[in-house]
Amino acid sequence: MSTAYLKTVAFFASIAVAFSVSACADFLDVEPRESIADDLTVTDQKSAATALNGVYSALASGGYYGTSFQSIGYLTGDNVQWTGTQSQVQEFINHNVRADNSTISTVWSAIYVTINRANHVISKVPAVTDPLLTEALRNQYVGEAYFLRALAYFDLARTFGGVPIITEPTLSATANQGIPRATQAETYAQVLRDLETAEPLLPNPATVATNDRYRATRKTVWALKARLYLYQQNWALAEEYATRLISDNANYQLVAPFNAWFTGNVRGTRESVFELFYNGTTEVNGHRGQWQPTVNGGTRQWAPNQALVSLLTTEPNNAANGRSALIAAVNNTTWYGNLYYRSPGSDPSYIFRIAELYLIRAEALAQQGKLPEALADLNAVRGRAGLEASPAATPEEVLLAIEQERRLEFALEPHRWFDLVRTGRATALFKDPLDVNAPLPSFRLVLPIPISQLQVDAALKQNEGY
Template structure:
């Protein structure tokens, strides 16, 4: 390893141990392949060298930026975050947002709540997530040993990478419960690692995000892009994590800091444009096609042929006069006009001839208002909770909330989150789960609902590779 090193994070540390030498030979083509696949779309850096001497790999900021660009590319096009198997669609059909009309067996397991531990999507989520976590750890290890990258640049790169590691783990723990929190690049150690209690996983996530906030203090996102996670991105995720772990004061404080740094986009039609002033972090589409994953997946172009449509359960929860129903929901009928379906139309452009006007938004300001509203209600400040809730309602053309007790306000916030954040990265499912509403809501809609459906099973192949991941989650 002292002679020639290619960015080691491309290696998967546990599953492919027998192919280790093969990957060392193949990895030389990784950086060139990354460029060809459009990784550099995320950041404007020079094309990386193909062969890197170990002593200089992490002494060149452009090389590390290219490594991070590859992670952003994989977040965008693969795995659970924004790809074809992303949380938006899969958790939309698992919860009560989307109906599924396709023929994929693994998707039907999600829609019908019959997910088995051999489900191919779960395996792809698990493998892809830990692949990127390993990549992040390799970057962090290299940055720590680097002495030639300017201090502020090294801090920014370190902060971005810590954020990514925390972000991916936050999805894993929400989906699977107890999981390994990986911070090492020792593949021998990683292949035998055990699962960590959920509370400890969240402690690790919080620690990574707090460090990321400190490292990112001098990182500024370009207006109109916001494709690089900065300090406010880390704060936004940490506010969400504090909400999930019921640390109301801390969640409220951080949400306030983010709210003060941005402004709500007044026009609903502009919220999902790449230039939206309320966007905190987004992923830039690839060169071809010049559109977003969300537009590709959710806009119905013809009936039959559609995969998803908005559920009646969601549509019935919009109030009369809600402008989001008009601006963010599209309608499509078949040629005989005897079948009409509605679809999420937040992202409107299936194709743009020059450059996409819409990026895949992962964090936006409206969520922070709803986080603060919920935490204020929990802390007994009903007036402030109503005020934050009304910011979102008024933007949608609705009058101020009439909720004035704790339970009424919490119910109003949950409904507002449903109609504001629908078809966005599984928010609805995570809300139903964390508030304890999933059994009440989904048992009526899903005939196969079982309480153990709150967690997914650990993929069976991973259990066979590493028995230390046992026991399997209850019910599977």
């Protein structure tokens, strides 16, 4: 079954079953339209909103931020062990991922589903004439779709390298076949184009209150720009865009103690820049079942490894409810991740937290030789976790301290592997799965293109080495 076919089907599913991303919103009750021509699927304000909600639905799906994509970020790092029966999970931990791995196939398809739904909104909504769809609202819908497409291509690029760039809706099963892969740099350039397009379309926070933590705003554009520029080593712009959020301390703060942004069933705290809403019934976050032990109704397929447990439980001067709150133990022996604990599966997925912006700015400052300022941002994050100021002094020490802080601050979020790849540290920390005496080969810094995609499209070429 081709990617194009999957994306076509998924778009129509989004029209039939779409969810709102605000904490108090309900599903939109829309009749299925699989049999209706595409030019009739987005015809008024209500159907435009439904189509946009379908993009968020794809973003939050189990194949994307609902579980599978995020798992690549933490399983491939050095914080997690595999304890279950799905042998393909071990491929990530061993850095020996095969092209027939079902997770990468799921992730590839889920992200392109998101892109295709965004493409439909971008293509169809500007032509809608409905008095209820004001110009401001139309611009907002299209701006959100551009942002979500930018995030999707960013995640594809950092996972697989260059990918086919598709910016028009998929209308037939074979429409996208024959499109060659762009380079990773070209894919990141597409991300930036989409962000530049999205920014002026979204409401101006200087004139309109735009602090919705559940959907795209100009502030989420700034957050992704900061992350993108960090990956591209554009330190000055990474600093600039991180500062835009950090300086908005009326809306974004490092909440204390550390666990205040996720325990006690809280949502949308000032820690959060952008998170995904799940209600646990019609919208389910699948993470809980993978992390929680059987006594809590989970399978504990993956768990914090001993290295992470030691780091989190022995952090010097760690205050009560510090970062050790990310993990828990059954009978003080069987450790499990406790970021996702709500039953049945209503935990948010956290895409941007203000802590990340502090550490992005810290790294960007350190790379520019501004060590006192970098240490101030690093120590703000450490202080929230109940830790004393970092003793790091030299540029090398400060950068390693920031790396370590990111490892623990985002221990169960999808950052560790991508951090080690973008800084060039992965090949030093991990061994070749086929030769334990050799460093990790550089080709393994990106994952293979799924074999299922190569088999249906001859224009797709496998990453070198796979």
